[in-house]
Every structure is written in structure tokens, then in C-alpha cells.
Amino acid sequence: MTLNVNEIRNDFPILDRETANGRRVIYLDSTATSQKPLQVIEAMNEYYRRSNANIHRGVHTLAEEATAMYEGAREKIAKFINAASSREIIYTRNTTESINLVAYSWARANLKAGDLVILTEMEHHSNLVPWHMLQAERGIELDFIPVTDDGVLDLEAYRTLLARTPKLVSFTHMSNVLGTINPAAEIIGMAHSAGAIVLVDGAQSVPHLTVDVQALDADFYAFSAHKMCGPTGIGVLYGKSVLLDAMPPFLGGGDMIKEVNLRSFRANSLPHKFEAGTPAIAEAVGFGAAVDYLKNIGMERIAAHEHEITEYALDRLEEIPGVKLFGPSADKKGGVAAFTLEGVHPHDVAQILDQDGIAVRAGHHCAQPLHEKFGIPATSRASFYLYSTKEEVDMLVNGIYKVKKMFG
Amino acid sequence: MDDLYREVIIEHYKNPSHRGKLDPHDISFADNNPLCGDHIQIDLRVDASGEVIDARFDGHGCAISQASADLLMESIIGKSLEEVKKLNKQDILDLLGIDLGPVRLKCALLSLKVLKAGVYGLGEASDDLLE
Numbered sequence: 191m192t193l194n195v196n197e198i199r200n201d202f203p204i205l206d207r208e209t210a211n212g213r214r215v216i217y218l219d220s221t222a223t224s225q226k227p228l229q230v231i232e233a234m235n236e237y238y239r240r241s242n243a244n245i246h247r248g249v250h251t252l253a254e255e256a257t258a259m260y261e262g263a264r265e266k267i268a269k270f271i272n273a274a275s276s277r278e279i280i281y282t283r284n285t286t287e288s289i290n291l292v293a294y295s296w297a298r299a300n301l302k303a304g305d306l307v308i309l310t311e312m313e314h315h316s317n318l319v320p321w322h323m324l325q326a327e328r329g330i331e332l333d334f335i336p337v338t339d340d341g342v343l344d345l346e347a348y349r350t351l352l353a354r355t356p357k358l359v360s361f362t363h364m365s366n367v368l369g370t371i372n373p374a375a376e377i378i379g380m381a382h383s384a385g386a387i388v389l390v391d392g393a394q395s396v397p398h399l400t401v402d403v404q405a406l407d408a409d410f411y412a413f414s415a416h417k418m419c420g421p422t423g424i425g426v427l428y429g430k431s432v433l434l435d436a437m438p439p440f441l442g443g444g445d446m447i448k449e450v451n452l453r454s455f456r457a458n459s460l461p462h463k464f465e466a467g468t469p470a471i472a473e474a475v476g477f478g479a480a481v482d483y484l485k486n487i488g489m490e491r492i493a494a495h496e497h498e499i500t501e502y503a504l505d506r507l508e509e510i511p512g513v514k515l516f517g518p519s520a521d522k523k524g525g526v527a528a529f530t531l532e533g534v535h536p537h538d539v540a541q542i543l544d545q546d547g548i549a550v551r552a553g554h555h556c557a558q559p560l561h562e563k564f565g566i567p568a569t570s571r572a573s574f575y576l577y578s579t580k581e582e583v584d585m586l587v588n589g590i591y592k593v594k595k596m597f598g
Numbered sequence: 599m600d601d602l603y604r605e606v607i608i609e610h611y612k613n614p615s616h617r618g619k620l621d622p623h624d625i626s627f628a629d630n631n632p633l634c635g636d637h638i639q640i641d642l643r644v645d646a647s648g649e650v651i652d653a654r655f656d657g658h659g660c661a662i663s664q665a666s667a668d669l670l671m672e673s674i675i676g677k678s679l680e681e682v683k684k685l686n687k688q689d690i691l692d693l694l695g696i697d698l699g700p701v702r703l704k705c706a707l708l709s710l711k712v713l714k715a716g717v718y719g720l721g722e723a724s725d726d727l728l729e
Contacts, residue, residue: 537660537705541602554635567635567658596603597612597661 193487193495195226198444199577213547216582221366221526221573223416224397230419232368233479241262246445255441256537260471261477264461270481271411272429277460280427280434281469283362285318285393288427289360291464292389293320295437296410296429297358300387303329306356310343310366310372310388311563315556317391321360324473337563341368347593348377352384359386363395367557367571368517369500369526370548371399375406382407385522387433387437397482397575398496398524403428415473424473434460441466492576496525499574502531503527503583506561510590526576528555531590533598536570542596543589550586591595602696603661611661616671617653624724625700625715627655631708636663638712640671648679660705662698667709674713682717685710687728 199205201495202225209215212303219226243252245260255349262359263277268276282288301307307321311334324330333351343361359381364371373391381388389410395401395420402410410433414425429437439446443466449457457463464591484492501520504527507513512532517523531539542548550572561567572586620626620641628639636659643652644647653674655667674682689699692712698706711723718727 308602533656535660535664537662538603538703541660541702558635561635598610 193491195495195579198487199593200578202577203231205229205577208220209544209547211545211547213545216546216548216585218572218574218578218582218586219549219551219573220397220415220578221394221555221571222576223422224419224538225460225577226421227274227419227483228480230421230476234421234476236474237472241507242472245471246462249290251350256471259478260469260474263474263481266481267426270311270485271396271408271428272404272406275287278428278431278434280429280461280464280472282412282415282425282427282464282469283515284414284425285391286425287316287392288410289316289389290320291427291440292410292412292429293324294359295440295464296387296433297330299436299438299444300479301328301330301357304331305358306331306333308333308335308348308351308356308359308361308381311337312343312368312370312557312560313360313362314391315391315558316393317362318559330370337368337560340519341365341370342370342522343370343377345360345373345376345380352380352386355384356381356386358389360389360391361399362391362393364392364398364524365517365526365557366394367526367528367560368568369523369528369573371395371522371524371525372519374408374413378407392466392527394524397484398489399493411431415477415480418480419483421470421473421476424470424477431460434464438518438530439463439466441465447467447500487576491552495576496574496578499578499580500525500581501573502580502584506583506587510587510594512594513590516564525578526571527573528569528571530566530569531593534593536568538597539570539581539590539593542593544585544590546592548582548589602698602702603679604695607661607665607694607696610665610668610726612665612696614655614668616668617656619656620628620652620654625716627712628670629708629712629715631659631663636660636705636708638663638709638715640667640669640709640712642674642713648720650674650677650679650682654707659708662702663723666694666706667689670713679717681700683714685714694728 241255243256245257251324264276264279268279334350338539378388387409389406392413396413411428446466514530518527540552607644623641624644638657641654653671714727715723
């Protein structure tokens with residue numbers, strides 16, 4: 191059954207608002223952050239109106255309720271990605287912090303000078319810079335799975351890299367620029383055969399695809415709530431409990447301890463070991479509501495809808511003279527269309543589209559090395575989600591013709 | 599809003615009068631806008647009295663950044679380096695004849711930052727140079 195997009199759009203009050211010049215907003219920037227449905231907004235609102243308290247040690251009614259909601263959300267998230275246990279779901283601030291947690295805790299305990307970490311040329315800065323920092327500190331080595339001209343990973347080159355016995359392979363499940371959906375299970379399987387641990391950046395995949403961390407056999411998997419209809423300020427690091435149990439704590443403070451003396455502490459058990467200090471409780475509640483929302487609609491249906499919109503958008507954009515699209519064909523990618531328009535800088539494209547209420551992103555999308563690879567400083571990027579429509583794609587196309595006229 | 603793409607801006611973007619490099623030059627400096635990867639290099643020729651006798655910019659960026667660089671080069675020829683040091687944000691906005699939000703302001707001001715860092719002989723173009 192296909193999605194009833196009109197019904198879905200009613201859940202997102204922001205999609206009804208007007209922009210500065212009276213045009214209704216056409217939100218094509220969900221890859222940066224998704225909009226939030228009423229179900230999520232109300233859940234967070236209700237939490238603050240009724241149940242707000244600090245979690246864990248409190249014994250009063252509100253603390254009990256808040257704790258149950260915070261931990262209940264963790265259970266929902268664990269089921270959503272099919273983790274073996276909710277102990278394996280560590281709340282963080284976002285995907286970036288999740289990757290940093292692995293870099294600070296697991297990598298600093300397990301990697302030494304000369305050890306190889308394999309990344310890819312299509313990584314977001316969040317999966318590059320933590321490793322640059324570790325390289326400077328530890329002298330680890332970095333190498334990169336190349337991206338082919340049509341925007342997919344070169345798995346033959348990857349096979350060659352694996353012969354150098356990397357300790358860690360860390361890659362994005364879905365590119366935030368090219369939209370490429372990487373063959374995660376295959377990449378992970380190959381890494382494991384070479385004896386490497388695998389971290390997956392799932393910031394773009396969990397919102398749009400059915401992700402089963404056990405079927406993938408991922409060792410670590412990182413994602414954020416705000417790209418999947420949830421609030422900003424909360425993300426998750428999934429890790430296999432055998433790995434998480436062996437890792438030293440990351441941040442120290444309250445809640446991550448079992449016992450503290452003046453001169454020593456004993457770390458708490460999972461998942462609390464990695465959650466120092468008062469966490470984002472309302473955000474966890476919102477995250478749980480977002481997972482419920484997506485689950486009720488069904489990830490397969492969402493993916494099918496996005497595929498239909500993306501295919502249509504790529505076809506229509508390709509027709510425009512001067513437009514160059516980046517990334518693979520629609521069957522290999524998620525709902526992202528990054529493009530350049532000949533003779534016009536992406537900022538100018540985005541700014542002129544904004545005059546018609548059309549929100550697209552312009553720049554290097556935190557993937558500067560990938561843009562360098564394609565020899566361009568920046569792209570404009572339109573991205574789609576469950577609430578996107580073909581009419582919005584048509585508006586985008588009309589808008590691009592307007593840009594061409596202005597610069598013609 | 600359409601003002602942002604006034605004809606003068608589009609014209610200076612498409613047909614800049616001061617794009618290029620100067621060889622030899624007395625001052626040359628380049629920097630990026632880290633937010634969008636825009637890049638501007640500025641070359642100056644200065645005579646013995648400290649007067650700018652030629653100025654060129656090179657690089658890539660949006661219409662706002664390129665047009666403001668071109669207008670800025672045009673405006674400083676004949677000025678003394680002391681006068682160049684006094685240029686600020688408002689001077690650029692006056693040259694462009696538009697108002698800009700915080701994001702696009704960075705595009706417009708990149709050339710001024712690069713110019714002043716070059717004139718002061720600094721290692722990088724910082725926002726402090728805009729006041």
C-alpha cells in the first residue's frame with residue numbers, strides 16, 4: 191500500500207507555514223534535518239507538562255515516570271534497529287558524538303601507532319576528523335575506499351586495502367551528498383574476514399531504510415534522532431555488548447558510576463557507563479515517539495515513496511540544460527539530488543529558490559573531500575522524505591529555470 | 599529580496615573588470631570561506647607613497663562574493679594603504695547597495711577580510727578585520 195502523503199503532511203504543521211514573501215514552504219532539506227510530526231512535538235510537550243523530573247535515583251512519582259519514559263524509548267529504539275538488547279543502545283548527542291565515542295573509547299584502547307583505519311572518500315566530516323585527530327595523537331594510518339565517477343564505492347580497491355589488515359573499517363551506510371546506499375552487509379562481511387572491527391555511520395540510513403544491525407553484523411552503528419522525525423540533541427551509538435563491556439568509559443560524572451570514593455570509581459554497567467550527567471530526557475521521549483511514528487507508517491512504505499519521488503526528481507532535473515547531477519541512478523540511492531547549475535554558484539541557486547519558499551541546501555554539505563574529488567567547491571542539494579511530493583519537485587524545477595533566466 | 603540580485607551584482611559577477619592576477623605584485627594574499635569553500639586571492643601593486651595603483655582578485659564563489667570582490671578592487675585603486683585599512687563592513691554594503699542576512703554577509707565580506715589581512719601582513723583573514 192502506498193503512502194497517503196496528504197494525510198502524512200497533516201502531521202507536520204511546519205509544512206503549512208508561509209515564508210517571508212507569502213509562499214508556502216517547500217522543504218527539500220530533510221537530509222540536513224527532518225521536520226517533526228505533531229506526535230513527536232506533543233510527546234515532548236506532554237513530558238514537560240506532566241512528567242518532568244531527573245531520572246534514575248529518584249523514588250518519587252515523577253522521577254519514576256520520567257525514568258520509565260527515558261528507558262522505554264531506549265527499548266523502542268533497540269527494537270527499531272533490531273539490537274539484541276537495549277543495553278546496546280547508548281544515548282549520545284548525535285551521530286558525530288557517537289563516532290567520537292568510538293574514537294575516544296574503543297580506538298584509544300585498541301589502536302596503536304601504525305594501525306590502519308579504513309574510511310571512504312564519501313565520508314561526512316564527522317567520520318573523518320575524529321580519525322585525523324587520532325592520527326595526530328597516536329600515529330594511526332588512514333586509507334580510503336575510492337569513490338567511482340558514478341558515485342559508488344570501488345569494492346575491488348577495498349579488497350586490496352583489506353590485505354593490509356586494518357583494525358577498523360568505518361563507512362557511511364548512505365552518502366549525505368550522493369545519496370549512494372552502500373552495500374553495508376558486504377562491506378562488513380569483508381572487513382570481518384580481514385579481522386577488522388566495523389563502525390557504520392547510519393545518520394542517513396536509519397531515517398530512510400529498514401536497518402537490522404544484527405543482520406548486518408555491524409559492530410558499531412551511529413545515528414541521530416533529528417534526521418528521523420525526532421528532536422535535535424539526541425543520537426545513538428549501537429555497539430555489540432561484548433565490545434561495549436570491554437571499553438573504558440568516555441565521559442566521567444554522575445550516572446555512569448556504580449560507586450565513587452574520593453580517589454577512585456567503579457563504572458556502571460551498560461548502557462549507563464557511557465551516559466554521564468543528566469541526559470536529554472525529553473529528547474529521548476521524543477525520539478521514542480519518532481520511532482513509533484515511523485514504525486506505524488512502515489519503513490518499507492517510506493522507502494518506496496522516497497524512491498518514487500527521487501526517480502521523478504532525477505528525471506526532471508536531468509532535463510534542465512546546464513544541470514549536472516552527482517551520484518548513482520535512483521535504484522542505488524536514497525532521496526538526495528545533489529547538482530550544479532552551469533555558470534551559477536550553488537549559493538545563488540539556493541538563495542533564488544528561497545524567494546519562492548523552496549528550501550534546499552548549498553555548500554559542501556560537510557563532505558569537502560568528496561567535492562574535491564569531483565572537482566567542484568560546492569553543490570546544491572535537494573532531499574526528500576516521507577512528506578515530499580511530486581508537486582514540490584515541479585516547483586523546484588520551475589525555480590531552477592527562474593535562476594537560469596536571472597543569470598542567463 | 600530580488601534586490602539581492604540587482605543588475606549591478608549580476609553584471610560584476612558575469613563580467614568582472616578586475617579579475618585576474620598581478621605579476622609582479624607588492625601584496626598578495628588568499629583565504630577561504632570555511633562555510634562554503636569560496637576562495638579569494640587578491641594581488642595589489644602599491645607605489646612608493648603607499649598608494650594602490652592596481653588591484654586584482656581571483657578565485658571562485660557565489661555572485662555576492664565575486665561581485666563584492668570586483669567592486670572592492672575597483673574602489674581601492676588610487677587609495678592609500680592607510681585608507682584601505684580603515685574600510686569596514688558598511689563600506690562593502692554601500693558598494694553592493696543591498697542589505698544581507700548573516701549567512702550571505704560572510705560571502706560579501708570575504709574579499710575585504712582577505713584584502714585587509716594582506717595589507718596588514720597577517721597569517722589569516724579573521725572577522726576582527728571587518729570592524
